[in-house]
Amino acid sequence: MKRLASATAVFLAMIVPVLSQQDRNTPVFRSAVNLVQVDAYVTDSQGNPVTGLTADDFEVREDRRPQSIAYFLPFNIPIEERREGALSATTFAEPDVQSNGPREGRLYVIAVDELRPENGLRTRVFLRQFVERHMGEHDVAAVVLIGRGRRTDTQEFTSNRRLLLRAIDLVSGWPDEAPPIHGIGGPLAVGFSRPSPYRLYALRDLVDFLARIPSRRKAMLLLTEDVGCDFQNALDTPSSATALACPDIGREVARTALRANVAIYPIDPNRLSLAHTVSGEFQSVPSVEMERRRRQLEMARRVNLQSLGDVTGGFALVSSNDIEGAFARLVRENSTYYSLGYYSTQDKADGKFRRLQVRVKRPGLNVHTISGYLAPRERIAETPKKPGVLEALSSPLAISGLPMRVVAAPYRGQAEEATIAAAVEIDGSALEFDQKSDAFTAQLEVGYVVSAATGPLPPVSYRMDLAFKPDSYEKARTNGVRIMLEPKLPPGIYQLRVGVAQIGGRSGSVLYDIEVPDFTKGPLALSGISLTSVETSGLHVSSGRNALTEVMPGPMTAIRQFSGNDRLAVYAEVYDNIGDKETHTVTVRTVLRTEEGVPVRTVAAERSSAVMNRRQDGYGFLFEIPLTGIASGSYVLHVEAIANAGDRPRQSRSIPIRVR
Numbered sequence: 001m002k003r004l005a006s007a008t009a010v011f012l013a014m015i016v017p018v019l020s021q022q023d024r025n026t027p028v029f030r031s032a033v034n035l036v037q038v039d040a041y042v043t044d045s046q047g048n049p050v051t052g053l054t055a056d057d058f059e060v061r062e063d064r065r066p067q068s069i070a071y072f073l074p075f076n077i078p079i080e081e082r083r084e085g086a087l088s089a090t091t092f093a094e095p096d097v098q099s100n101g102p103r104e105g106r107l108y109v110i111a112v113d114e115l116r117p118e119n120g121l122r123t124r125v126f127l128r129q130f131v132e133r134h135m136g137e138h139d140v141a142a143v144v145l146i147g148r149g150r151r152t153d154t155q156e157f158t159s160n161r162r163l164l165l166r167a168i169d170l171v172s173g174w175p176d177e178a179p180p181i182h183g184i185g186g187p188l189a190v191g192f193s194r195p196s197p198y199r200l201y202a203l204r205d206l207v208d209f210l211a212r213i214p215s216r217r218k219a220m221l222l223l224t225e226d227v228g229c230d231f232q233n234a235l236d237t238p239s240s241a242t243a244l245a246c247p248d249i250g251r252e253v254a255r256t257a258l259r260a261n262v263a264i265y266p267i268d269p270n271r272l273s274l275a276h277t278v279s280g281e282f283q284s285v286p287s288v289e290m291e292r293r294r295r296q297l298e299m300a301r302r303v304n305l306q307s308l309g310d311v312t313g314g315f316a317l318v319s320s321n322d323i324e325g326a327f328a329r330l331v332r333e334n335s336t337y338y339s340l341g342y343y344s345t346q347d348k349a350d351g352k353f354r355r356l357q358v359r360v361k362r363p364g365l366n367v368h369t370i371s372g373y374l375a376p377r378e379r380i381a382e383t384p385k386k387p388g389v390l391e392a393l394s395s396p397l398a399i400s401g402l403p404m405r406v407v408a409a410p411y412r413g414q415a416e417e418a419t420i421a422a423a424v425e426i427d428g429s430a431l432e433f434d435q436k437s438d439a440f441t442a443q444l445e446v447g448y449v450v451s452a453a454t455g456p457l458p459p460v461s462y463r464m465d466l467a468f469k470p471d472s473y474e475k476a477r478t479n480g481v482r483i484m485l486e487p488k489l490p491p492g493i494y495q496l497r498v499g500v501a502q503i504g505g506r507s508g509s510v511l512y513d514i515e516v517p518d519f520t521k522g523p524l525a526l527s528g529i530s531l532t533s534v535e536t537s538g539l540h541v542s543s544g545r546n547a548l549t550e551v552m553p554g555p556m557t558a559i560r561q562f563s564g565n566d567r568l569a570v571y572a573e574v575y576d577n578i579g580d581k582e583t584h585t586v587t588v589r590t591v592l593r594t595e596e597g598v599p600v601r602t603v604a605a606e607r608s609s610a611v612m613n614r615r616q617d618g619y620g621f622l623f624e625i626p627l628t629g630i631a632s633g634s635y636v637l638h639v640e641a642i643a644n645a646g647d648r649p650r651q652s653r654s655i656p657i658r659v660r
Contacts, residue, residue, distance in 0.1 A: 035070075035341060035342075035343055035344075036062070036067075036341065036342055036343075036344050036356075036373060037261055037339060037340070037341050038060065038339075038340045038341075038342075038356060038358060038369055038370065039217050039261065039263075039313065039337050039338070039339050039340075039369060040058070040337060040338045040339075040340060040358050040360075040367050040368070040369045041332075041333045041336070041337045041367070041368040041369065042337075042338065042360055042365055042366065042367055042368075043365070043366050043368070044364060044365060044366075045364050045366075049332055049335075049336035049337075050336075050365055051074070051076050051336060053074065053338060053360065053362075054072070055069050055072035055340075056361075057360055057361055057362055058072075058338070058340060058358065058359070058360060058361070059358070059359045059360075059361060060340060060342055060356065060357070060358050060359075061356070061357040061359075062342075062344060062345070062346065062354050062355070062356055063346070063354050063355055064355075064357075065345055065346075067342040067343075067344065067345065068342060068343075069340055069341070069342050070341050070342050070343055071339075071340075071341040072338065072339070072340060072341075073338070073339040074338050074339075075104075075217075075335070075336065075337050075338070075339065076335070076336050077104050077105065077106060077136070077334075077335040077336070078136070078335075079136070079331055079332070079335050080136045080137065093636045093637075093638075093654040093655055093656045094160065094162065094655075095560070095655070095656055096407055096408075096409070096528070096529070096560075096655045097405055097406070097407045097558045097560055098405065098406050098407075098510050098511065098512045098513075099403070099404065099405035099406070099510060099558075100398045100399060100400045100403065100404055100405075100508050100509060100510045101400065101403065102400050103138040104138060105136055105137070105138030105139040105140060105159075106135075106136065106139045106140075106219065106331070106334045106335065107139070107140055107141075107157075107213070107216060107217070107218050107219065108135070108139065108140070108141040108142075108218075108219050108220075108221060108334075109141070109142050109144065109206070109210065109218060109219070109220040109221070109262075110127060110130075110141055110142065110143045110144070110164075110168075110220075110221045110223070111144050111145075111146050111203075111206060111220055111221065111222045111223070111224075112143070112144070112145055112146070112147075112149075112171055112223045113145075113146050113147050113199065113222070113223060113224035113225065114147035114148055114149075114173075114174050114199075115171075115173045115174070115223065115224075115225060115269060116173045116174070116225070117172065117173030117174070118173065119173055119225065119269040119270065120171050120172045120173030120269075121173070122269040123171050123223045123269050124168055124169060124171050126223070126267065126269065126323050127168040127171070127221075127223070128165060128168055128169075129323065129324070129327070130221070130327050131161055131164050131165055131168065132161070132165075133324075133327070134327050134328070134330075134331050135161065135164075137159070138159065139159065140157045140158060140159050141155075141157065141158070141164055142154075142155060142156055142157040142158070143155040143164060143167035143168060144206065146199050146202045146203055146206065146222075146224075147199055147202075148174065150170075151453050151454065151455075152170075152453040153167060153170040153171070154167060155167035156451060156495050157511070158495070158511075158513050160513050163493070163513060171223075199227070199228070200227070200228065200229060200246075200249045200250070200253060201249060203222075203227075203253050204249065204252050204253045204256055206220075207220075207253065207256045207257040207260050207262045207264075208256045208260070210260045210262050211256060211259055211260035213260070213397060216261065216397075217261050217263065217334060217337070217339070218260065218261060218262045218263070219262075219263050219265060219314070219330060219333075219334045220262055220263070220264045220265065220314075221265050221267060221330070222264055222265065222266045222267065222308075223267050223269060224266060224267075224268070224305070225268060225269070225270060225301070226301045226304055226305070227266065227304050227305060227308055228246070228304065229246040229249070229250040229253075229304055229307075229308075230246065230250070230300070230303055230304055230307050231250050231253070231254055231304070231307040231308045231310075231311045231312075232307040232310065232311060233246075233247070233250075233307070234246055234247045234248075234249075234250025234251050234254065235250075235251060235254060235311060235353050235372075235374070236353075251374060253308075254311050254312065254374060255351075255373075255374040255376075257311075257312045258311075258312065258313075258370060258373040258374060259373075259376075262312060263312050263313040263314040263333070263334070264308055264309060264312040264314045265309060265314040265315060265316070265317070265326075265330055266305040266306075266308050266309050266314075266316040266317070266318070267316075267317045267323075267326070268302075268305055268316070268317060268318040268319070270319075301318075302318050302319060305318045306318060310371070311370070311371070312370065313368075313369060313370040314330075314333075315329070315330075333368065340358070344375075346375070348375065349375060349376045349377060349378050350375055350377070351374060351375055351376065351377035352374070352375055353372055353373070353374050353375075354372050354373055354374075354375060355371060355372040356369070356370060356371060356372045356373065388445040388461075388501045388503065388507070389445035389446065389447040389461050389499045389500065389501040389507065390447065390459065390461065391501070391507065392447075392499035392500070392501050392507040392508065392509040393447055393448075393449050393459055393461075393497055393499040393509060395509065398509050398510060398511055399499070399507055399508045399509045400508060401506040401507050401508055402426060402427070402430050402431075402500055402501070402502065402505075402506040402507055402508030403426070403427035403430055403508060404424060404425060404426045404427065404498075404500060404508045404510055405424075405425050405510065405558045406422065406423070406424050406425075406496075406498050406510045406512050406558060407422065407423050407530075407556065407557070407558035408420050408421065408422040408423075408485075408496060408512055408514050408528070409421050409422075409527065409528025409529060409530050409556070410489075410514065410515075410516045410517065410527060410528050411527045411528065411547050411548075411573055412519040412525070412527065412573065412575050412618060413488055413547075416490050416491070416520075417488045417489060417490050418488065418489055418490070418491070418516045418517075418519065419486060419488055419546075419547045420485075420486060420487045420488065420489060420496075420514065420516070421484075421486060421528070421530060421546040421547050421548050421556060422484070422485040422486065422487065422496070422498075422512075422546065423482055423483070423484055423485070423546075423555065423556045423557060423558050424446070424482070424483040424484075424485060424498055424500065424510075424558075425480050425481070425482050425483075425557070425558045425559070426480055426481045426482075426483070426500055426508075427480055428476040428477045428478065428479065428480045428481050428540075429477055429478075430506060431444075431466075431476075431477075431481070431502060431505070431506075432502065432505050433466075433468070433473065438469060438470055439467055439468070439469065440466075440467070440468045440469075440470070440473040441465065441466060441467050441468075442465075442466040442502060443463065443464070443465055443466070443502065443503040443504075444463070444464045444465075444466065444500055444501065444502055444503070445461060445462070445463055445464070445499075445500070445501045445502075445503060446461065446462055446463075446464055446483055446485075446499075446500050446543070447459055447460060447461030447462070447498075447499050447500075448460055448461075448485060448487065448496060448497060448498045448499065449496075449497050450487060450489065450494050450495070450496055450497075451494060451495045451496075451497070452489075452492055452493075452494055453492065453493070460487075463503075464483070464542065464543050466481070466542055468540075472540060475540055476540040476542075479540065480540070481540050481542050482540065482541045482542065482555055482557070483500070483541075483542055483543045484541065484543065484546045484549075484555065484556075485498070485546065486546040486547060489516050490516070491516050491517060491518035491519075492515075492516055493513075493514075493515050493516075494513075494514050494515075494516065495511055495512065495513055495514075496511075496512040496513075496514055497509060497510070497511050497512070498510050498512065519575045519618075520575075520577060521577075522577060522649065522651075523576075523577050523578050523643060523645075523646065523649040524574065524575070524576060524577065524578070524586070524641060524642075524643045524649040524650065524651050525574070525575040525577065525651060526572060526573075526574055526575075526639070526641050526651035526652065526653055527572050527573040527574070527575070527618075528572070528653065529570060529571070529572050529637070529639055529653050529655055530548055530552065530556040530570075530571045530572070531556065531557060531559075531560075531568060531569065531570055531571075531637075531655075531657075532552055532553065532554040532555060532556055532557050532568075532569045533554075533557065533559075533562055533566045533567060533568050533569065534566055534567050535562065535563060535566045536554070536557040536559045536562075537553075537554035537555070541555050548571060551571060551620055551622065552569060552571050552622065553569050553622075554569070556571075560655070560656065560657045560658060561657070561658045561659075561660055562627055562657065562658070562659055562660070563627070563659070563660055564627050564628065564629070564630055564631075564632065564659055564660070565627070565628065566627050567624060567625070567626045567627065568624065568625040568626075568627065568637075569622060569623070569624055570590055570622070570623045570624075570625060570637065570639065571620065571621070571622050571623075572588065572620075572621050572639050572641075572653070573618050573619065573620050573621070574586055574588060574607075574618055574619045574621065574641040574651075575618040576609060576618060576619070576643065578609070578643060578645055578646070582609075582645055582646075583608070583609055583610055584608075584609050584643060584644050584645035585606050585607060585608050585609070585643075585644045586606065586607050586609070586619055586641060586642070586643050586644065587604060587605070587606045587641070587642045587644060588604065588605055588606075588607075588619075588621045588639065588640070588641045588642075589602065589603070589604040589639075589640050589642075590602070590603045590604070590621075590623045590625065590637070590638070590639050591637075591638045591640075592625060592630070592635055592636075592637055592638075593635060593636045593637075593638060594633070594634075594635060594636075595633070595634050595635070595636075597636075600630055600635070601625050601626075601630070603623045603624070603625060605621055605623070607619040607621075625637075627659055630659050631659070632658075632659050632660050633658070633659060634656060634657075634658050635656070635657050635658065635659060636654050636655070636656055636657075637654065637655050637656075637657055638652065638653075638654045639652060639653050639654070640652040
């Protein structure tokens with residue numbers, strides 16, 4: 001089987017995470033060398049997390065020397081309870097709008113190693129359980145590979161559970177006839193395969209990438225059968241003057257993980273079974289020497305996994321079937337904890353291991369944290385910042401300095417590419433304007449970059465000048481500023497990163513997951529859904545046109561909350577691939593439903609194949625839905641198209657809205 005991608009290539013091609021910055025103040029670090037950040041998980045005697053502690057309750061020592069705590073941030077992210085069967089109509093309607101409003105959630109990296117086929121299947125079950133039962137609404141996760149695999153089998157950071165589950169369902173194992181994996185120092189005995197060193201280098205590069213997310217705890221779920229290195233021994237080994245390569249690369253993995261604040265949780269999919277019995281019985285009864293060797297390797301495998309968790313502040317699930325308990329503990333540790341920062345009194349870039357002791361002064365409390373860290377081997381120079389919108393597009397976090405929201409809908413375009421109708425709406429009150437006489441001016445930089453399975457496409461950016469008269473200025477400040485975009489993309493799954501920066505002022509960015517269907521496949525295809533309304537037409541359109549400018553009564557909007565006096569305009573296109581073989585009609589029905597699925601408004605229309613739009617082989621449908629008389633609450637707008645021919649093929653889309 002061909003090796004298609006390593007973890008480094010798969011992961012570093014991503015357009016970085018979707019986590020918004022916190023409302024809380026992020027500490028400003030004056031040195032990358034002597035600033036040490038430590039996360040402490042505190043429990044009582046019953047193992048319950050403890051909240052309400054202050055900086056005065058903690059004591060930090062480095063190599064027995066007291067350290068002065070420079071900053072202190074408590075985290076208490078709510079843990080959402082998931083109940084089976086508690087589903088509503090809105091559960092199945094994914095939001096089609098993304099914003100960069102501050103939100104507090106956990107960040108997970110799901111890293112999958114090369115596994116035996118049976119362990120690949122177990123891993124799917126484990127990870128689906130984690131996403132479906134333990135991920136919160138504002139949590140984000142990515143699925144990456146640290147061994148052989150296809151780039152298309154990964155998933156960038158997202159809160160979209162459907163996309164995460166799609167990537168998880170693609171996890172598979174490598175058959176026995178796959179190219180042999182050599183252990184450290186040479187091939188291993190039959191029935192065992194330790195990871196080769198390239199996986200450790202890939203793991204180091206992965207945590208090095210995560211270091212781009214500052215002042216943020218990251219939890220890595222590492223699905224692996226072995227990591228081939230005793231990390232505790234690697235920390236204690238001063239040099240690589242041995243025949244083994246593990247101390248050097250092991251120290252580098254630990255160094256970058258600790259610097260990046262990455263807690264690694266190795267999960268062994270073998271569960272309670274011994275490694276060699278999972279992949280099949282021996283062909284014959286093992287000899288005493290083979291049995292002794294097997295036990296040695298099995299013990300080393302467990303030590304390796306446990307040491308990686310211990311060193312980085314996580315824990316390992318090995319030789320245990322309690323996957324549910326492990327996930328619950330993992331979530332607790334990444335929900336209620338304290339982030340401590342201090343400037344080390346040992347301001348030396350000597351690369352040595354420095355032992356830490358974090359203690360809570362209150363009696364009866366336990367602290368779970370890292371046991372130490374590796375000092376840098378050289379002073380780290382600050383990375384120069386990119387100017388303007390390019391910095392917003394390259395930032396490891398979605399930037400919330402300039403509040404904005406994005407909506408995008410795919411429509412059939414020319415040839416094989418789809419046209420993406422997109423609207424970016426900016427909070428006008430967050431912009432700063434210069435007043436000259438009766439004119440109000442501001443300068444913006446607008447940009448976007450698209451990440452595909454093959455890697456990111458070149459970024460697109462341009463400058464935009466705003467100039468308002470007093471009445472337009474007040475409208476823009478009150479209702480916001482809308483910018484229209486129109487990327488063109490072939491069928492596939494993408495992540496669109498949109499950034500806006502005011503020259504000399506704030507900047508913001510949003511990550512938007514979008515799936516572009518192949519509108520030429522199947523007898524019937526349905527575009528995305530675009531909305532506008534009487535009220536939202538008040539947003540000032542500052543730049544751009546898109547494919548919907550001529551067909552909708554107003555510019556498409558990213559607003560999804562409307563008043564009961566408003567009137568919606570809903571636009572969608574249906575693409576008929578049945579052709580002229582049989583004259584037929586296509587019916588499109590738009591239904592506004594409650595959370596319980598009860599219809600409250602229904603509008604329908606029908607088109608004949610004899611009068612369809614020949615350029616796109618489709619039909620455009622524009623519906624008006626008055627909201628008068630509809631009670632406030634959450635609703636689902638459902639659009640369904642049916643071709644009245646053959647076996648009556650149908651397509652549908654749904655988006656959630658709210659009436660206030």
